[in-house]
């Protein structure tokens with residue numbers, strides 16, 4: 001989605017004129033008024049973030065103690081209870097869980113066994129929201145295609161078969177369409193189940209789950225991901241003309257919604273407490289691995305950023321609110337509930353920042369907002385030269401802040417080195433050992449500096465102009 005943006009308020013003049021920290025004014029003849037004003041406090045925040053491995057240690061405690069945090073699970077709610085207690089111990093204000101009803105999809109036992117041309121247990125994970133199979137499973141010949149285009153040409157062969165979409169990974173944004181649409185595409189041609197090559201940029205036999213969806217006009221058939229290796233093997237067998245038969249068994253089912261919570265805590269603003277900078281991640285994960293990367297890391301980094309601002313005694317003019325959204329992965333109910341519960345405050349939300357790309361080496365910020373917001377972020381990012389995080393790009397928001405952007409709130413997210421993210425994403429391999437204490441500390445610094453400065457600076461980032469017709 002591309003958002004149409006326009007500058008509603010251009011506030012550079014406000015920054016130049018407001019010079020309460022005159023100590024730095026004499027070094028200010030450049031076009032970086034914000035950077036100069038906040039250089040000392042930014043340096044303190046960066047030093048504090050890099051001083052130890054507090055963020056990584058907190059992430060380790062969270063993921064080691066509670067494991068995954070899938071919507072509807074006891075482990076998610078236990079993790080939220082612990083975080084709320086820890087936030088209170090940290091001395092954050094207005095610590096609370098805001099109730100959200102979330103879907104409860106249960107995986108159950110599952111397997112995919114190749115029965116011809118040889119017997120072999122395939123590496124598989126059912127896709128989130130999929131229906132299950134009959135108890136005896138579905139045993140059927142497999143039609144292997146490499147793309148939706150190839151399937152369109154060969155759909156007359158699909159009736160009564162399991163269709164495997166073995167599409168190579170290009171980008172997540174492009175290839176994820178197979179996870180979303182494989183089942184209904186195959187069902188429309190009479191297929192009885194759908195398999196996909198995992199949406200992954202590298203693989204060590206780890207299948208990757210994630211949300212799929214059904215087109216309501218066709219039958220709901222079960223859908224699962226195979227490891228890249230196994231999908232490619234079936235494709236080679238197919239190319240050789242071998243008869244492929246698979247037995248798919250899945251107990252997956254959707255139970256009634258259950259309550260969960262968005263985690264909210266604040267540092268109240270010293271002058272404008274009813275204006276907000278929101279900073280966060282999503283506290284839920286998939287039901288495999290521990291979701292250390294996606295997105296416990298982003299959640300803890302945001303939380304630690306706010307704790308450091310408080311512990312350094314910084315008192316921003318506006319309120320900084322950490323929000324850990326629930327149910328990003330299979331419903332985004334937390335993001336929509338936050339928007340609805342705080343609807344009357346949204347015109348006073350000056351920035352919403354989410355980290356949801358892994359707390360890898362940070363490189364800068366992606367900003368959703370008017371040109372003036374990008375320019376201010378570039379100015380602020382110059383303060384991160386010491387950790388190499390000065391890149392600023394205009395771009396779309398992370399998922400949980402999307403509903404806020406639609407109401408005009410500017411958004412930001414750390415740009416990180418994404419090389420390894422889709423090796424582990426939504427798989428058993430998403431565990432904390434894939435992350436690095438120093439890189440995570442740098443992510444804390446990047447989030448703390450932007451949140452603090454935007455919460456304290458005289459002007460705002462302006463507003464996002466909602467797309468026409470929304």
Ligand SMILES: [Zn+2]
Nearest residue numbers: 282294295356
């Ligand atoms: Zn995520």
